[in-house]
Amino acid sequence: MSDVVLSKKCCKCSRHLPLSEYHLKRESPDGHQTKCQSCVRQYRAEYYQKNQERLRQYSLDFYKQNADDVKAYQKEYAQRFPDRIRERNKQWLLTVDRNAFLEQKRQWHRANRDRMSQLQKAYRAVHPEYARISCHKRKARLKQAAGTCSRTQFLAKIEYHGWRCYLCNTSLTIKELHMDHRTPIARGGSNWPANLAPACGPCNLSKGRKTESEYRTTLSACFSSSTPSNR
Numbered sequence: 001m002s003d004v005v006l007s008k009k010c011c012k013c014s015r016h017l018p019l020s021e022y023h024l025k026r027e028s029p030d031g032h033q034t035k036c037q038s039c040v041r042q043y044r045a046e047y048y049q050k051n052q053e054r055l056r057q058y059s060l061d062f063y064k065q066n067a068d069d070v071k072a073y074q075k076e077y078a079q080r081f082p083d084r085i086r087e088r089n090k091q092w093l094l095t096v097d098r099n100a101f102l103e104q105k106r107q108w109h110r111a112n113r114d115r116m117s118q119l120q121k122a123y124r125a126v127h128p129e130y131a132r133i134s135c136h137k138r139k140a141r142l143k144q145a146a147g148t149c150s151r152t153q154f155l156a157k158i159e160y161h162g163w164r165c166y167l168c169n170t171s172l173t174i175k176e177l178h179m180d181h182r183t184p185i186a187r188g189g190s191n192w193p194a195n196l197a198p199a200c201g202p203c204n205l206s207k208g209r210k211t212e213s214e215y216r217t218t219l220s221a222c223f224s225s226s227t228p229s230n231r
């Protein structure tokens with residue numbers, strides 16, 4: 001055996017660097033790549049820049065063809081690493097450009113208007129109790145109500161409740177999370193953080209126009225006459 005190589009010259013930038021500065025490559029004689037890590041990083045970044053459109057299209061196509069597999073994988077990942085997902089959600093919440101995000105949402109709604117109204121119609125046919133409350137009226141009331149809740153306060157609320165529904169204790173991801181008004185706006189509640197709490201969709205929807213204590217009374221009445229579920 002020859003002497004152990006501890007450093008070598010990068011084939012790209014010609015610097016002499018310790019082997020630890022190179023990525024591993026099992027097939028090569030010294031077990032490391034010929035380009036140093038920073039050269040590799042630069043190469044990847046340039047490659048991504050040059051092929052951005054193509055790469056984005058590629059991953060879109062891949063998603064379309066393998067939507068079920070991708071979704072299953074994402075679900076499994078979220079179950080295995082809930083902390084990572086939470087951290088990512090937290091970062092997203094703190095850094096997202098609110099206006100750009102809302103604009104993106106608006107564009108999506110414009111593009112999917114017909115599909116959405118069909119879905120809503122079908123939903124209202126099954127749940128006539130929601131048909132009465134029009135979305136516009138609700139939004140108008142939300143805007144009129146007193147109080148605001150900043151992004152940091154919103155996040156603090158979620159953290160305080162341990163990313164769980166404050167009514168049924170179900171663990172929540174950002175996608176499943178509803179911000180519930182303990183006292184509904186329609187009943188004079190505000191948008192101040194003290195009146196807000198994270199809830200799961202089912203609790204938020206079934207609570208409807210009830211206050212928190214009214215809802216809890218109904219819940220305990222239900223549970224004393226039937227066995228509680230896991231949700």
Ligand SMILES: [Zn+2]
Nearest residue numbers: 010013036039
């Ligand atoms: Zn290099």
Ligand SMILES: [Zn+2]
Nearest residue numbers: 165168200203
């Ligand atoms: Zn719940």
